[in-house]
Amino acid sequence: MNTLTCGAxxxxxxxxxxxxxxxxxxxxxxxLGVPLYAVVxxxxxxxxxDFRPHFAGQIFLDEKQAFYGPQQRKMGLLGFIRLGVWQxxxxxxxxxxxxxxxxxGFILGGVFVIGSGEQGVLLEHREKEFGDKxxxxxxxxxxxxxxxxx
Numbered sequence: 001m002n003t004l005t006c007g008a009x010x011x012x013x014x015x016x017x018x019x020x021x022x023x024x025x026x027x028x029x030x031x032l033g034v035p036l037y038a039v040v041x042x043x044x045x046x047x048x049x050d051f052r053p054h055f056a057g058q059i060f061l062d063e064k065q066a067f068y069g070p071q072q073r074k075m076g077l078l079g080f081i082r083l084g085v086w087q088x089x090x091x092x093x094x095x096x097x098x099x100x101x102x103x104x105g106f107i108l109g110g111v112f113v114i115g116s117g118e119q120g121v122l123l124e125h126r127e128k129e130f131g132d133k134x135x136x137x138x139x140x141x142x143x144x145x146x147x148x149x150x
Contacts, residue, residue, distance in 0.1 A: 019051065019054040033146075034113075034146055042063065109127050
């Protein structure tokens with residue numbers, strides 16, 4: 001199984017922007033035979049439904065949060081006083097994305113490009129703070145390294 005997987009923390013504005021940017025790679029990923037998936041940890045209200053227009057791949061709900069690992073990475077309330085977090089929120093807002101502040105909201109997300117068979121993880125981007133986006137060129141380069149199993 002080869003995939004490009006985005007683990008979105010919450011339906012906050014910065015995750016919608018990153019989902020849109022990753023979705024812009026969908027035509028190239030399709031050409032490479034690489035599917036695009038998102039793993040979300042909760043569905044408060046209409047969060048997944050609201051996320052769908054921003055994400056061109058398949059979305060999986062991981063209520064047990066197994067995808068997020070045995071030691072979840074969180075950013076507490078003090079994370080909101082970081083300048084980088086506010087810059088990321090403003091960047092996403094200026095790009096026209098709107099989100100909500102519902103749900104748990106403290107678990108950090110990430111992006112993984114996972115190769116076929118023994119290839120393993122070809123790219124791993126774990127957020128250091130809210131809105132710490134993956135470089136889409138790095139994602140595309142990693143996806144090109146995937147050996148597609150038929």
